[in-house]
Amino acid sequence: MRLDDPPAVAKTAAPPTTGKTHAEAEVRLQVRNLYKIFSADPKPALAMLNAGASKAEVLDKLNVNVGVMNASFDVRAGEIFVIMGLSGSGKSTMIRLLNRLIEPSSGEILLDGRNLTQLSRRELVEVLRRDMSMVFQSFALLPHLTALDNAAFGLEIAGVDKTARRDAAMVALQQVGLGAYAHRYPREMSGGMQQRVGLARALANNPTIMLMDEAFSALDPLIRTEMQDELLRLQREQKRTIIFISHDLDEAMRIGDRIAIMEGGRIVQVGTPYDILRAPADDYVRSFFRNVDVSRVLRAGDVARFEASNTIVRVPGVLGPALQQLTESGHFYGYVRDNENRFQGIVSRDSVAHALRSGEPRFLTAFLPGIEPVTSDLPVHTLLRRVAAAPCPVPVVDANGIYLGAISPSVLLETLDRGA
Numbered sequence: 001m002r003l004d005d006p007p008a009v010a011k012t013a014a015p016p017t018t019g020k021t022h023a024e025a026e027v028r029l030q031v032r033n034l035y036k037i038f039s040a041d042p043k044p045a046l047a048m049l050n051a052g053a054s055k056a057e058v059l060d061k062l063n064v065n066v067g068v069m070n071a072s073f074d075v076r077a078g079e080i081f082v083i084m085g086l087s088g089s090g091k092s093t094m095i096r097l098l099n100r101l102i103e104p105s106s107g108e109i110l111l112d113g114r115n116l117t118q119l120s121r122r123e124l125v126e127v128l129r130r131d132m133s134m135v136f137q138s139f140a141l142l143p144h145l146t147a148l149d150n151a152a153f154g155l156e157i158a159g160v161d162k163t164a165r166r167d168a169a170m171v172a173l174q175q176v177g178l179g180a181y182a183h184r185y186p187r188e189m190s191g192g193m194q195q196r197v198g199l200a201r202a203l204a205n206n207p208t209i210m211l212m213d214e215a216f217s218a219l220d221p222l223i224r225t226e227m228q229d230e231l232l233r234l235q236r237e238q239k240r241t242i243i244f245i246s247h248d249l250d251e252a253m254r255i256g257d258r259i260a261i262m263e264g265g266r267i268v269q270v271g272t273p274y275d276i277l278r279a280p281a282d283d284y285v286r287s288f289f290r291n292v293d294v295s296r297v298l299r300a301g302d303v304a305r306f307e308a309s310n311t312i313v314r315v316p317g318v319l320g321p322a323l324q325q326l327t328e329s330g331h332f333y334g335y336v337r338d339n340e341n342r343f344q345g346i347v348s349r350d351s352v353a354h355a356l357r358s359g360e361p362r363f364l365t366a367f368l369p370g371i372e373p374v375t376s377d378l379p380v381h382t383l384l385r386r387v388a389a390a391p392c393p394v395p396v397v398d399a400n401g402i403y404l405g406a407i408s409p410s411v412l413l414e415t416l417d418r419g420a
């Protein structure tokens with residue numbers, strides 16, 4: 001038995017986690033070929049669009065406004081899905097279609113496989129009460145109600161009794177840091193505090209899905225960043241599914257697990273911030289990124305490369321196979337993780353060979369000193385020096401210490417170059 005190895009039986013390795021992308025998370029919301037035509041009779045406009053006409057042509061010919069055309073995308077459980085686009089591109093229409101504040105002209109919206117577009121009003125109200133809350137840009141607070149009663153207002157409409165709704169509202173106010181301000185009126189609060197009340201109102205309902213339409217756009221830049229952090233913190237704790245509309249790229253990149261970009265009523269691209277930055281679908285998408293300093297927008301987790309062939313599962317007590325694995329895979333360095341993928345340290349062929357020769361054939365002896373992992377949420381620009389100075393690609397871990405991959409100087413250069 002070796003000192004640094006737990007007396008465990010070797011288990012097979014769990015698959016590496018996917019990091020920020022939620023690629024394997026279940027799909028909660030499916031949007032299929034969704035259209036919104038602002039007209040009592042959408043048929044002529046739908047026919048024109050199906051024949052290939054644009055939104056502008058429909059407006060020209062029929063004098064009918066197209067809000068959303070042929071939108072299809074999936075939103076996965078636990079992700080922040082940002083919808084971004086210029087003003088008038090259809091973002092608000094899109095999010096309002098999701099909870100049927102606006103009725104679709106055509107297409108389907110499925111929540112957990114259930115077609116929302118076919119529910120009766122009564123069934124829909126039930127689903128919305130249980131699953132969805134919306135936060136608006138304008139805060140939408142009632143001036144004559146206190147923060148507590150404003151936060152409780154959604155529950156009041158839903159018919160929840162007074163004590164229960166006040167309890168829930170108080171918990172929600174505490175979650176957004178306003179526990180001590182429950183009895184203030186909106187006019188006695190700053191814009192940032194008012195939007196916290198708006199957020200608390202949505203949270204009081206304990207929704208599994210939150211719809212947020214430019215919820216932070218009216219706030220000063222500093223307060224806005226603070227609210228984004230607040231949302232990310234709440235999201236780490238509660239893992240809701242959030243659909244967040246923004247016209248601001250920085251915000252979208254900061255909080256979005258994935259981003260959908262809208263133009264003229266259409267969804268033109270869906271992907272992780274990194275996907276979109278690397279390969280914008282067209283000039284419209286590219287234009288959003290033109291003045292972006294990618295090193296400030298991308299995080300370590302976005303650029304870390306996971307290579308199964310140079311990760312080594314630490315099997316208690318046996319270092320020998322690590323050398324064989326490195327030699328066979330042609331790697332000089334190995335990233336050691338335990339069987340739950342937690343990062344343990346880095347070994348090299350030399351350090352392993354040395355440990356084996358020295359009569360101390362333990363992982364602990366073979367770990368290279370002085371190389372600490374970086375966490376996945378660090379902006380890339382803070383890593384440049386470390387990556388350049390490190391003898392091997394710098395390991396990246398998530399908040400739980402799970403190994404996500406490593407960043408080499410060439411990966412960094414490639415990233416910065418592609419975004420330029």
Ligand SMILES: Nc1ncnc2c1ncn2[C@@H]1O[C@H](COP(=O)(O)OP(=O)(O)O)[C@@H](O)[C@H]1O
Pocket residue numbers: 038065066067085086087088089090091092093094
């Ligand atoms: N109630 C409405 N009646 C007619 N046209 C509308 C209505 N609401 C929105 N629109 C039009 O739909 C398009 C998309 O608007 P909107 O969804 O508000 O865009 P965004 O939120 O991206 O700024 C715009 O052309 C807008 O003028």
Ligand SMILES: [Mg+2]
Pocket residue numbers: 091092093214
């Ligand atoms: Mg809007």
